[in-house]
Every structure is written in C-alpha cells, then in structure tokens.
Amino acid sequence: MPEKPKVTFYWCASCGGCEESVVDLAENILDVVAAVDIVMWPVAMDFKKKDVEAMEDKSILVSMINGAIRTSEQEEMAKLMRRKSQLVIAYGSCAHLGGIPGLANQFQREEILQYIFEESPSTVNPQKTRPERKVMTNGNAVTLPNFFNVVRALDQVIDVDYYLPGCPPTPKLLKQALDALLSGNLPEKGTVLAPDIALCDECPKKDTKPSDLKFTEFKRPHLVQIDSATCLLAQGIVCMGPATRGGCEGVCISGNMPCTGCFGPTSRVKDQGAKILSALASQVEAKDEKGIDATLATIPDPVGTFYRYGLPISLLRRKNF
Amino acid sequence: MHNYEQKEAVRIGFYICHCGHNIASIVDVKAVAEYVKSLPGVVVSCEYKYMCSDPGQELIQKDIHEHSLNRIIVASCSPLLHEHTFRTAVEKGGLNPYYFQMVNIREDVSWVHTDAKAATEKSKDLARAAVQRVFHHKALETKHVKIHPDVLIVGGGIAGIHAALTLANSGKKVFLVERQPTIGGHMAMFDKTFPTLDCAACILTPKMSQVKNHPNITLWTYSEVTKVDGYVGNYKITIKRKPRYINEELCVGCMDCIEKCVYKEGKTPDEFNVGLSKRKPVYIPFPQATPQIVLIDPEACIEFKSGRCKKTCVEACDRKAIDFNQKEEMKEIEVGTIILATGYHTFDAKRVPFYGYGKYPNVYTSLEVERLVNASGPTGGELILRDGRHPKTVGIIHCVGSRDKNTNRWCSRTCCMYSLKLAHLLKEHTEAEVYNFYIDIRAAGKSYEEFYDKLLDENVHFIRGRVAEVSDWAVRSSEEGKLIIRAEDTMIGIVRRIPVDMVVLAVGMEPQSDSQDVRRLFNISCSTEGFFLERHPKLAPVDTFTDGIFIAGACQGPKDIPDSVAQAGAAAAQALTLIDTGEIELEPNTAFVVQDDCSGCRTCLTICPYNAISRDEAKQKAFINEALCKGCGTCVAACPSGAIKQNLFEDEMIFSEINGLLENTPVVCC
Numbered sequence: 002m003p004e005k006p007k008v009t010f011y012w013c014a015s016c017g018g019c020e021e022s023v024v025d026l027a028e029n030i031l032d033v034v035a036a037v038d039i040v041m042w043p044v045a046m047d048f049k050k051k052d053v054e055a056m057e058d059k060s061i062l063v064s065m066i067n068g069a070i071r072t073s074e075q076e077e078m079a080k081l082m083r084r085k086s087q088l089v090i091a092y093g094s095c096a097h098l099g100g101i102p103g104l105a106n107q108f109q110r111e112e113i114l115q116y117i118f119e120e121s122p123s124t125v126n127p128q129k130t131r132p133e134r135k136v137m138t139n140g141n142a143v144t145l146p147n148f149f150n151v152v153r154a155l156d157q158v159i160d161v162d163y164y165l166p167g168c169p170p171t172p173k174l175l176k177q178a179l180d181a182l183l184s185g186n187l188p189e190k191g192t193v194l195a196p197d198i199a200l201c202d203e204c205p206k207k208d209t210k211p212s213d214l215k216f217t218e219f220k221r222p223h224l225v226q227i228d229s230a231t232c233l234l235a236q237g238i239v240c241m242g243p244a245t246r247g248g249c250e251g252v253c254i255s256g257n258m259p260c261t262g263c264f265g266p267t268s269r270v271k272d273q274g275a276k277i278l279s280a281l282a283s284q285v286e287a288k289d290e291k292g293i294d295a296t297l298a299t300i301p302d303p304v305g306t307f308y309r310y311g312l313p314i315s316l317l318r319r320k321n322f
Numbered sequence: 323m324h325n326y327e328q329k330e331a332v333r334i335g336f337y338i339c340h341c342g343h344n345i346a347s348i349v350d351v352k353a354v355a356e357y358v359k360s361l362p363g364v365v366v367s368c369e370y371k372y373m374c375s376d377p378g379q380e381l382i383q384k385d386i387h388e389h390s391l392n393r394i395i396v397a398s399c400s401p402l403l404h405e406h407t408f409r410t411a412v413e414k415g416g417l418n419p420y421y422f423q424m425v426n427i428r429e430d431v432s433w434v435h436t437d438a439k440a441a442t443e444k445s446k447d448l449a450r451a452a453v454q455r456v457f458h459h460k461a462l463e464t465k466h467v468k469i470h471p472d473v474l475i476v477g478g479g480i481a482g483i484h485a486a487l488t489l490a491n492s493g494k495k496v497f498l499v500e501r502q503p504t505i506g507g508h509m510a511m512f513d514k515t516f517p518t519l520d521c522a523a524c525i526l527t528p529k530m531s532q533v534k535n536h537p538n539i540t541l542w543t544y545s546e547v548t549k550v551d552g553y554v555g556n557y558k559i560t561i562k563r564k565p566r567y568i569n570e571e572l573c574v575g576c577m578d579c580i581e582k583c584v585y586k587e588g589k590t591p592d593e594f595n596v597g598l599s600k601r602k603p604v605y606i607p608f609p610q611a612t613p614q615i616v617l618i619d620p621e622a623c624i625e626f627k628s629g630r631c632k633k634t635c636v637e638a639c640d641r642k643a644i645d646f647n648q649k650e651e652m653k654e655i656e657v658g659t660i661i662l663a664t665g666y667h668t669f670d671a672k673r674v675p676f677y678g679y680g681k682y683p684n685v686y687t688s689l690e691v692e693r694l695v696n697a698s699g700p701t702g703g704e705l706i707l708r709d710g711r712h713p714k715t716v717g718i719i720h721c722v723g724s725r726d727k728n729t730n731r732w733c734s735r736t737c738c739m740y741s742l743k744l745a746h747l748l749k750e751h752t753e754a755e756v757y758n759f760y761i762d763i764r765a766a767g768k769s770y771e772e773f774y775d776k777l778l779d780e781n782v783h784f785i786r787g788r789v790a791e792v793s794d795w796a797v798r799s800s801e802e803g804k805l806i807i808r809a810e811d812t813m814i815g816i817v818r819r820i821p822v823d824m825v826v827l828a829v830g831m832e833p834q835s836d837s838q839d840v841r842r843l844f845n846i847s848c849s850t851e852g853f854f855l856e857r858h859p860k861l862a863p864v865d866t867f868t869d870g871i872f873i874a875g876a877c878q879g880p881k882d883i884p885d886s887v888a889q890a891g892a893a894a895a896q897a898l899t900l901i902d903t904g905e906i907e908l909e910p911n912t913a914f915v916v917q918d919d920c921s922g923c924r925t926c927l928t929i930c931p932y933n934a935i936s937r938d939e940a941k942q943k944a945f946i947n948e949a950l951c952k953g954c955g956t957c958v959a960a961c962p963s964g965a966i967k968q969n970l971f972e973d974e975m976i977f978s979e980i981n982g983l984l985e986n987t988p989v990v991c992c
Binding site for chain 1: 923924937942956959963964973977
C-alpha cells in the first residue's frame with residue numbers, strides 16, 4: 002500500500018475557531034482521515050516539534066496554518082512547516098489577512114503589555130509584575146517567545162501557496178480545497194480558494210438593495226429591529242458585503258447579521274477598508290461638511306468596522322517591528 | 323499580488339527635452355538621460371533641445387523603427403501643451419498612441435525649483451515612475467461621438483441675441499433661454515450708444531423681433547436652466563419655465579388687462595426703469611418687450627395674496643389668456659453645444675457710502691440716468707430730479723466700483739465712454755454744466771478718442787482726480803441746497819469743492835451674483851473675480867475648459883457692445899465649427915465594468931455625474947456607456963470589489979507609478 006500524503010494543521014495567533022471548522026466537516030472528516038496521514042495537529046494529536054524536525058524537507062504534502070504571526074515561536078514554527086511542506090495554505094482570516102489579532106497593530110507593543118498586565122479592569126497587579134522572557138528555576142532556563150510589535154499575516158512571514166478565507170472557512174470550501182489537493186487539480190499559486198466576486202452576487206437580500214442608499218446615519222445591528230427580507234445597508238447597517246469576496250453563501254446575512262468582511266477583498270482590491278469607505282461615503286445623503294461629519298460620527302469604531310480582518314495587509318499597515 | 327503577463331518584451335524609448343533653457347538651465351538633462359538608461363526595459367534614452375520640434379518628433383519615429391521600441395516616454399512640458407503632439411508622433415511611428423507617457427519636468431520641476439541638484443533628482447524620480455508605469459500600458463482605440471446640431475444659448479442680451487441670430491441664419495436650431503420676461507438685456511435699457519449716438523432701442527429692437535420670429539429659434543424667456551447632463555455634442559438640458567400666469571399662445575400683448583387692473587396706479591418698483599417708476603401687478607417690462615406678452619407678479623397681485631380680487635383683468639382679456647393656475651413647467655432638450663452669454667451686474671453704489679447713493683436723492687447711478695434721459699423712460703425723457711428740480715450742474719464720478727482696491731480692482735472698460743455719452747446727453751437735455759471726475763480717460767476703441775475730443779469741444783469740464791466724497795455740507799452760500807463734490811484736481815494740485823444739483827455715479831461691471839452657481843451647473847471655471855474663464859486669454863477667448871461650451875459678452879469680463887457682439891459671433895463660429903465637423907474624437911480614458919467581476923451591488927449607479935452607468939436587470943450587472951463616460955474615475959474609486967477599470971488609469975499603472983516615484987532603487991513592480 003503506497004504511503005498516504007502527509008498533512009498538518011497548525012495554529013498561530015488565533016481563537017481556535019479554525020480548528021473547530023475542520024471538525025465541522027462532520028462525517029466527511031472520515032474520508033479525509035482515510036485519505037491522508039495527519040502528522041501534526043496540536044489541538045487534537047500529540048505530535049511534537051521534534052517529530053516534524055525529524056521529517057525530510059518537503060515530505061509533507063500540505064500544511065494548513067491558521068492564525069496570525071504575533072510571536073517569535075509562531076514565526077519559527079511557520080518557517081519549519083514551510084521547510085517541511087510542499088504546499089502551505091493560509092487557513093482562515095488571521096493567516097490570510099492578519100485577522101482580528103491584527104487590530105492590535107493600532108497600538109505599540111508597550112501599550113498592549115501595559116494594558117494587559119497593569120490597566121485592564123480585571124487585573125490586580127500593584128507591583129506591576131511583567132512576565133520575564135527568561136527565568137531560571139532550579140538551574141534550568143525557562144524562556145518565553147518574543148512578543149513582536151506587529152501582527153503579520155502568514156504571507157508576510159513565509160511563502161504561501163493558497164489561501165482559504167473566512168472566520169472560519171466554511172466546511173464546503175475546506176472540502177473543495179481538500180478535494181483539489183488530493184486530486185492534484187490545483188489552481189494558480191497565490192489563489193484564494195473562493196469565488197473572486199463580491200458577496201452581493203450571492204446575497205439572498207440582493208434584490209432589495211436600492212441604487213442610492215442615502216445614508217443619514219449608520220446604525221449598529223443591536224439598535225435596529227432588522228427586517229430579514231431587506232438589504233441591511235438599506236436599513237442603515239454597515240454591511241461589508243459589497244467589498245468582500247463571496248463564497249460563504251451569506252451565512253451571517255441569512256442570520257440577519259451584516260457581513261463583517263472576513264473573506265477579505267477580491268483579488269482586484271488592495272485595500273478592503275478603503276474600498277468600502279469609498280463606496281459608502283459616496284452614498285451619504287448630506288452634502289455639506291457638517292452633515293457628512295454628523296453621519297460618519299455614527300460609526301463608533303471605523304478601523305474595527307472597515308478593517309476588522311485586514312489591517313495588517315492593508316495600505317495602512319505598519320512596517321516597523 | 324498581480325499576475326501581469328507580458329505578451330512581448332517592453333522596449334522603452336525615453337527622451338528628455340531641454341525646452342531651450344526652460345528645463346536645461348535647472349535640470350541636468352544629460353544626467354537624467356544617463357540614469358534612465360540604467361532602468362529595466364529602457365532601450366534608448368537621450369536628450370534633445372526641442373522634442374516638440376519636427377526633428378524631435380522624427381527622432382522618436384526613427385528610433386521606433388530602428389530599435390523596435392514599443393513604449394515612448396517624453397520628459398518635457400505639461401501634457402496639456404504637447405501630449406497630443408507626441409501621441410501623434412508616436413502614432414506616425416507606427417505605434418499605438420497610448421503606449422506614450424509624458425513626464426512634466428517643466429511646470430512641475432524646472433519652473434518651480436531653484437536647487438538644480440534636487441530638481442535633477444526629482445526629474446529622475448518622475449522619469450522612473452513613468453518607466454514603471456508604461457510596462458502596463460495597453461493599445462487603446464479612440465472613440466468618436468456625433469455632435470448634435472442644436473445649440474443652447476443662455477442669456478438674451480445683445481451677445482446672446484447676436485449669437486442666436488448668427489447660428490439661426492446659418493440654418494442651425496437654437497434654443498435661447500432668458501431669465502427675465504423679455505430679451506434685450508442691459509442694452510435695451512440704454513438710451514443712446516457711444517460713440518455714434520445711435521438710439522440703443524432703434525438698433526436693438528429689430529434684432530429682438532428677428533429672434534422672436536426666426537423659424538430656427540425657440541425663445542424661452544422667464545426661464546432658467548436647472549440641469550445640465552451629458553458631454554460635448556450630446557448635452558441634455560433641463561429648463562424651468564416660470565409661470566407668467568398668462569397663456570403665451572393666447573396673449574397678443576394688447577395690454578388691456580394692464581389698463582383694467584384693479585390697481586389704478588402701479589405700486590411695485592419697475593425693474594426695467596431701475597425702480598424710478600412703479601408698475602402694476604400685471605405688466606409688460608417695456609413697450610417693445612420681446613416676446614410681447616404680459617405677466618403677473620404673484621407677490622403684488624391681490625388674487626394671489628387674498629384670492630378676493632374682482633379680477634377685472636380677466637374680464638378685460640377677450641382672448642381668455644389669463645390663467646391664475648399656471649404652474650412652472652420643466653422642458654428637456656438635447657443640444658450639442660452651449661453658448662453662455664449671461665451678462666453682468668452693475669456695481670452696487672451703496673458699497674461706496676461716501677458718495678451718498680441712497681442717502682441723497684439726487685445721487686443717481688449711470689443706469690438710472692440712462693432711463694431718465696430715455697424718451698420711453700419714467701419721465702418721458704425729461705430730466706427731472708427726485709426732488710422735482712431740473713439740474714443746472716451735474717457731476718459725473720468715474721470708476722465707482724472699478725480700479726479700486728476696496729471694491730473691484732479691475733477697469734470696467736465701458737464707464738469712461740458711457741460717462742462721456744451721458745455728459746453729452748445731459749447737456750443736450752438740460753444745458754447744464756457737466757463735470758467729469760476721472761482718474762484716466764480710457765477711450766481706446768474705434769472713434770472713441772474722437773468722441774472724447776468732441777466732448778471737450780462741447781465745454782464739458784474734466785477734472786482729473788478721484789472724488790473724496792459727496793456731501794450736502796455747505797460752507798459757502800453758493801453751496802446751499804447743493805451736493806458738494808470734493809475732489810483733488812491733480813492737474814492744478816488743489817482740492818476743489820464743486821457744488822452740483824445732480825451726481826451721477828459711473829458704476830462698474832461685476833460678475834452676475836450667481837455666476838458661481840452657473841459655473842458649477844455648466845462645469846466651467848471662473849477667474850478669481852468671478853467672470854467666466856476662457857480657455858486661453860489670447861488664443862481661445864470664447865472657449866472654456868469644457869468642450870462644447872463657449873462664452874460671449876460681459877460674463878467673461880467687462881465689455882462694451884461692439885466687443886460683446888464680436889465675441890458672440892466668435893462663439894457662434896466655434897459652435898458652428900463643431901457642428902459642421904459632425905463628430906468629435908474622445909479620449910479613450912473611459913471606465914468599463916468587467917462583467918464577470920461585477921457583483922451587481924449598485925454602488926456605482928447613482929454616483930456617476932454623467933449618468934453613464936445603467937444596470938442590466940437580466941444579468942444583474944452594471945454597464946457603462948462609454949460615449950457618456952468622461953473618465954472622471956468616480957465609479958472606479960467607488961466600486962467596492964474592483965470590478966470597474968479605467969483605461970489609462972488601471973490600478974497596476976497607478977500603483978507602479980507610485981512605487982516608481984517612491985522607490986530610490988529601481989524595481990519593476992508587481
């Protein structure tokens with residue numbers, strides 16, 4: 002019996018939802034397990050770094066890495082997986098775009114550590130103790146990885162072959178990706194494994210979107226009795242759908258929640274946040290500066306709204322480590 | 323991120339122009355050419371004294387053949403000046419003209435910098451940006467659009483009238499739109515014209531009735547343009563026709579209704595007589611008004627105010643032309659070209675309070691005097707002052723609201739001459755002593771200086787000096803009951819006090835108060851003072867920066883009648899040129915929707931200023947009419963999924979250009 006292709010799942014700065022999404026394959030996971038050897042999956046299986054190090058370079062068919070790169074350990078592991086794998090897939094929004102952890106790029110490393118260890122409401126730390134990078138116990142050195150100043154998407158650290166978008170990717174897209182990998186029927190390197198058209202194309206509420214939205218204010222979803230039959234933008238709710246790659250089949254929108262942009266932009270757009278801003282701002286009803294300001298002031302967190310997943314790869318990205 | 327595939331190797335020819343000393347005196351052109359030679363893709367890089375000259379253009383063509391060049395960059399002046407020249411040269415060389423890129427190192431570099439070293443480095447940066455950009459250039463096709471033969475003329479003063487008749491006589495259909503109830507403009511209010519002393523009405527009213535009766539002219543008075551869509555050759559215009567409350571088809575201008583109006587006397591200041599007389603609520607601006615149709619002023623009419631009028635006017639009208647329920651009407655027309663002849667506004671003399679206008683009844687503006695001396699004016703041409711007297715001495719103060727840092731800096735060009743004319747008319751009507759207070763007499767025009775000489779012979783007094791003030795403060799008994807003009811007489815070097823019965827303020831010409839709104843409506847520019855801006859002050863005086871829109875008369879700057887008429891003729895000729903050419907070449911810098919990429923989100927549909935975008939409901943995708951697209955890029959920026967592209971401005975081109983500009987080391991981007 003020929004050797005089965007080797008596959009790894011690895012996680013970096015992420016919430017664990019991507020791991021869940023693998024399990025969401027449900028009974029299809031049995032086919033996957035039957036077809037491949039999983040040689041690394043920290044959340045589910047007990048393989049160590051040294052096991053991977055012991056493998057020959059390029060002996061793994063594919064590594065699916067989720068999460069952004071925030072620490073030196075994640076960078077080291079990503080580079081190791083890259084060396085040992087023929088293909089690397091950036092799995093999920095954080096690996097693809099930088100993700101929610103990437104919003105931390107609005108702050109400096111020191112601001113973050115100070116808040117977490119000294120200022121956050123749930124912290125009691127009068128001595129202002131901070132974790133040490135290196136601690137000696139019983140003559141042994143225990144080290145912590147370096148916490149970088151900048152959160153990066155996976156392809157800002159290692160070469161990435163494909164991207165599986167989503168927070169998390171849907172089982173359907175994962176299934177399609179695995180089928181393509183196992184059949185060897187692969188698209189061009191660098192492809193995002195989802196349709197290259199905005200979500201409106203497949204949105205169930207598409208027909209009810211008016212041509213001119215005439216925004217007078219932007220409403221947050223919890224403040225509106227949402228009409229499930231009507232386009233959310235028409236109800237004054239910021240929906241990232243027009244600027245977001247489709248492929249999720251509108252799961253959030255079907256649940257009366259607006260698209261928050263987790264699939265990232267289409268291949269033609271360099272900056273998803275700038276694009277949706279440009280689109281929405283051009284449909285603000287007020288034409289005078291005061292009125293425009295008043296309308297825009299109803300968005301309490303513009304970066305978190307328009308760059309929720311993509312800040313590290315946007316044109317606003319920070320370059321200093 | 324991009325997967326840009328190069329079909330053939332890019333071979334760039336780069337040419338840097340000395341522009342005589344214009345560029346070469348600041349920019350080290352040899353060093354720039356040498357540097358560009360080292361950039362990827364560059365096959366030829368050289369400098370030349372005048373790239374726009376025939377030998378310069380031939381150099382490009384020769385190199386295209388000898389070195390198989392497929393991209394050409396010229397670093398020289400502004401694209402506005404010579405982009406067309408070089409594109410044509412490139413085309414003659416057998417290459418698609420849109421493989422050409424221009425770098426402006428004159429207006430953007432040599433003319434604005436003094437540091438030669440930094441200017442040279444900046445030129446290198448700009449050249450590198452262009453080199454990286456042209457990698458992404460594509461062959462494009464020029465489009466042609468038909469010119470609609472009809473013309474819109476806005477403003478029915480002498481300029482608008484002359485342009486309308488010129489075009490109509492050549493067989494073109496003209497829509498003449500006038501805001502007032504009658505055409506004629508300021509000229510209709512004048513008494514005589516300088517220097518020939520022709521009666522203004524006698525030479526104007528025949529032209530007015532020609533307009534009214536011309537089969538090729540549609541005259542809409544009491545109407546305003548409210549919306550302008552489209553582009554050269556194909557403008558869609560919306561015109562608001564304000565209600566006159568008179569059926570224009572039925573009214574014959576018999577004016578029986580005016581006579582029978584319940585008001586025996588007029589109570590409303592008469593606009594045509596600049597408030598010197600009163601008119602009734604139902605009125606006609608003046609006897610020769612064109613069209614000869616009355617109108618009702620709802621602000622003054624009892625029926626509109628209370629609904630309880632006896633409506634004697636209705637009874638008087640045997641043609642049943644009065645219609646109190648008339649509503650404003652919107653007309654939509656299509657034209658290919660537009661002439662703006664919206665005229666001017668006279669300076670408000672109250673802005674110079676020390677001349678006493680509005681304070682002393684016997685201080686008049688020049689326009690008021692035009693009406694006072696006019697046989698059809700409020701006094702039948704008899705010069706009676708507001709206090710009932712006949713003036714024995716008159717002072718005319720020149721340059722009121724002109725050549726003055728506190729009001730308007732410009733010379734209004736007409737005031738000297740009309741002041742001389744008024745001096746003559748006042749003398750003729752009253753035999754009064756007339757004093758002219760002037761800074762300089764500007765009589766530059768055919769027979770103008772001779773007219774001035776004639777006035778000198780008529781014993782009109784000329785005092786050279788700016789008037790300090792007009793007051794009624796008498797210090798001598800001879801000044802009692804008079805207005806005293808205090809002015810320095812610079813000829814004899816003393817301050818003089820001249821007591822007069824009447825003061826005439828020669829008010830200057832200003833842009834119309836809504837010229838900025840009109841400018842925006844028609845998408846043209848204004849110069850700083852607010853007059854419409856011509857495309858070139860010398861070589862394109864009636865063109866604007868918007869193709870197909872021309873300007874004539876005083877809306878472009880102060881002008882007398884002959885100059886306005888000449889400009890109107892020129893504007894008509896420019897419109898005719900376009901119409902008779904039949905079509906115009908359009909820049910192919912238009913936007914297009916990549917159908918497969920469009921999610922049908924509708925964002926672009928309403929933001930297009932030219933209404934070029936529509937939605938294919940069957941396919942649920944947006945579609946851009948490239949003939950309507952002006953290449954403004956609004957939709958390209960707004961399309962949230964990058965499904966709209968613009969020729970000559972594709973993302974790859976722009977980002978490569980930016981990268982090229984910002985990188986100190988040459989890197990071929992993307």
